[in-house]
Every structure is written in structure tokens, then in C-alpha cells.
Amino acid sequence: MDSLVIVDAANVVGSVPDGWWRDRHGAAERLRDALGGYAAAGLPGLAGPPLEIVLVVEGAARAVTSAGDVRVESARGSGDDRIVQLVADEGGGRDCLVVTADRELRRRVEALGARVAGPRAVRGGRDGA
Numbered sequence: 001m002d003s004l005v006i007v008d009a010a011n012v013v014g015s016v017p018d019g020w021w022r023d024r025h026g027a028a029e030r031l032r033d034a035l036g037g038y039a040a041a042g043l044p045g046l047a048g049p050p051l052e053i054v055l056v057v058e059g060a061a062r063a064v065t066s067a068g069d070v071r072v073e074s075a076r077g078s079g080d081d082r083i084v085q086l087v088a089d090e091g092g093g094r095d096c097l098v099v100t101a102d103r104e105l106r107r108r109v110e111a112l113g114a115r116v117a118g119p120r121a122v123r124g125g126r127d128g129a
Contacts, residue, residue: 039069
């Protein structure tokens with residue numbers, strides 16, 4: 001069974017001050033497109049291939065759609081609540097990794113058995129904290 005990797009789009013996009021706030025939708029699309037390569041290759045040191053990658057978007061990025069190997073889930077309300085629900089519904093019985101730097105979200109998903117990694121895990125570097 002594929003490992004499940006859930007990415008907190010708002011948190012990961014917001015981790016780099018590259019002007020993302022001028023185009024939140026475009027920033028989320030760029031992240032989605034960058035994540036596609038990880039499905040077959042895995043995340044070195046964190047999750048081996050193949051991966052099921054889910055990008056959770058909210059707010060101005062809500063209209064971003066799935067593409068390639070990345071499934072996009074649009075949160076109707078809180079992105080954090082949607083991520084917790086995905087871990088509860090789809091993470092049981094398999095390796096589940098949530099990518100975020102949000103401490104409260106980390107606490108919530110770890111309580112459900114998920115592992116966590118910081119934004120650098122999908123931003124070109126490794127970050128297990």
C-alpha cells in the first residue's frame with residue numbers, strides 16, 4: 001500500500017517569503033506541480049515510493065485542482081481540520097506523513113498516528129522537525 005503524504009499548502013507556501021501573498025492561487029499551483037515528482041521518487045529519509053500525495057488548500061487557493069500524481073483537497077473551512085480528517089479517514093493502517101510547521105496541527109495528527117515533517121521536506125531540503 002502506498003504511503004500517504006498530506007501537505008499543508010498554506011503552511012508550506014508561507015514558509016518562504018517569495019511574494020506568494022500576491023498570488024496565493026498561483027503559489028499553491030506551483031507547489032502542487034513541484035510535488036508531482038515525489039510520487040514515484042519518494043521523500044528521501046522520510047517516505048519511500050510510491051507515495052499518494054494530497055495537497056490541502058484553503059482560502060484564495062481553494063480553486064486549485066488536482067494534476068498529475070497530486071490530489072488536491074479543498075478545505076471548506078479550516079485547512080487544519082481537513083488535514084486531521086484526512087489522517088483519520090485515510091491514514092489508518094499505512095504510513096502517513098503530514099508536512100507542516102504548524103505546532104498545533106502536528107500535535108493533532110500525531111495523536112492519530114501520523115508522522116510529521118517540516119516544509120523543507122518538500123522544498124528541496126530535509127526537515128524532520
